[in-house]
Amino acid sequence: MDTTERPLSRHLLSVAVIAKNEADRIGNLLDSVDMADEVVVVDSGSTDATVDICLAAGAKVYHREWPGYAAQKQAAMELTSGEWILNLDADEALSENSQQEILAAVSNRGRHVAAYSMPRLSRYLNRWIRHGGWYPDRKVRLVRRGCGMWIGEGIHERLEVNGRVERLHSPLLHFVYRDISDQVRTINSFSSAVAERRNAPGSVWYLLWGLVRGFGKFLECAVWKLGLLDGLPGLVIAVNSAFYVWLKHAKAWEKGLVHEPRRHKDTKGSDSV
Numbered sequence: 001m002d003t004t005e006r007p008l009s010r011h012l013l014s015v016a017v018i019a020k021n022e023a024d025r026i027g028n029l030l031d032s033v034d035m036a037d038e039v040v041v042v043d044s045g046s047t048d049a050t051v052d053i054c055l056a057a058g059a060k061v062y063h064r065e066w067p068g069y070a071a072q073k074q075a076a077m078e079l080t081s082g083e084w085i086l087n088l089d090a091d092e093a094l095s096e097n098s099q100q101e102i103l104a105a106v107s108n109r110g111r112h113v114a115a116y117s118m119p120r121l122s123r124y125l126n127r128w129i130r131h132g133g134w135y136p137d138r139k140v141r142l143v144r145r146g147c148g149m150w151i152g153e154g155i156h157e158r159l160e161v162n163g164r165v166e167r168l169h170s171p172l173l174h175f176v177y178r179d180i181s182d183q184v185r186t187i188n189s190f191s192s193a194v195a196e197r198r199n200a201p202g203s204v205w206y207l208l209w210g211l212v213r214g215f216g217k218f219l220e221c222a223v224w225k226l227g228l229l230d231g232l233p234g235l236v237i238a239v240n241s242a243f244y245v246w247l248k249h250a251k252a253w254e255k256g257l258v259h260e261p262r263r264h265k266d267t268k269g270s271d272s273v
Contacts, residue, residue, distance in 0.1 A: 013106050014038040014082030017059075018072045022090035023048040025175055030057040032093040032173075035103060036086065042076040050090075070157035074150040077143075085148075087141045087159060091175045092120075098170035102142060105168060114147035114163025115140050121171035125180075125233035132227025132237050133220070140165060141172065154193045180236065187244045195251035203256070210249025218242035 015036045019026055033039060039059040043051055044066040054061050062079055066072060077085050084106040105116050119136035122129050129135060140159045148161045177183040200206050221227040222238035
């Protein structure tokens with residue numbers, strides 16, 4: 001990447017990234033955006049080599065405590081100086097085709113377009129996943145300065161655009177989940193975040209409803225959305241997606257329980273406080 005300082009008015013395309021402990025994959029992202037005029041990374045406390053890798057690639061790195069996804073992405077976007085801002089996650093990257101399509105889009109200086117959406121193609125378990133609801137997974141990520149704002153609570157952030165949104169066709173590459181354990185950790189974290197905002201009765205019927213919805217999610221991913229065409233990775237995705245749905249219900253159900261004080265067994269084996 002060209003790291004020569006240029007006047008802010010000459011910045012055309014900026015890339016905004018948020019990161020924490022992404023040393024094993026953020027280099028892939030940085031290599032793929034070397035056509036940008038500026039890369040801004042907001043780090044929320046990495047303890048690995050993330051910051052060093054970003055600085056070595058010529059990125060501008062800022063440190064900011066974690067306030068939530070939407071707030072952090074908004075902060076990263078506001079720290080850029082480009083006329084156009086490409087918002088990316090540390091586990092994403094651009095292909096050569098998407099680079100060229102983005103450059104062509106931002107070179108169109110007409111004011112009638114406020115943002116562009118692009119499909120996102122995810123790679124998991126050594127396979128590009130094209131079914132099961134994972135593709136095209138279209139996201140609005142390229143926005144003209146002043147035309148968009150990140151909003152949302154918890155894990156459901158999105159870029160809200162004031163103006164016309166057009167479509168790009170080359171996919172954004174998404175290197176999702178390092179392995180199955182990484183996916184399970186994410187499922188555990190996200191299900192807790194969702195359950196925390198739900199008020200569910202501590203009823204067995206709510207828990208059973210979670211099982212029904214989980215089974216429905218499996219059928220949706222594996223059969224209706226053709227996830228089994230992605231082979232064994234598609235099956236893993238369908239099962240884990242069903243588990244996520246059930247786990248959200250189970251954790252929300254757990255909130256409705258009346259928690260009793262911990263008990264221990266006395267020497268005769270009976271419960272006592």
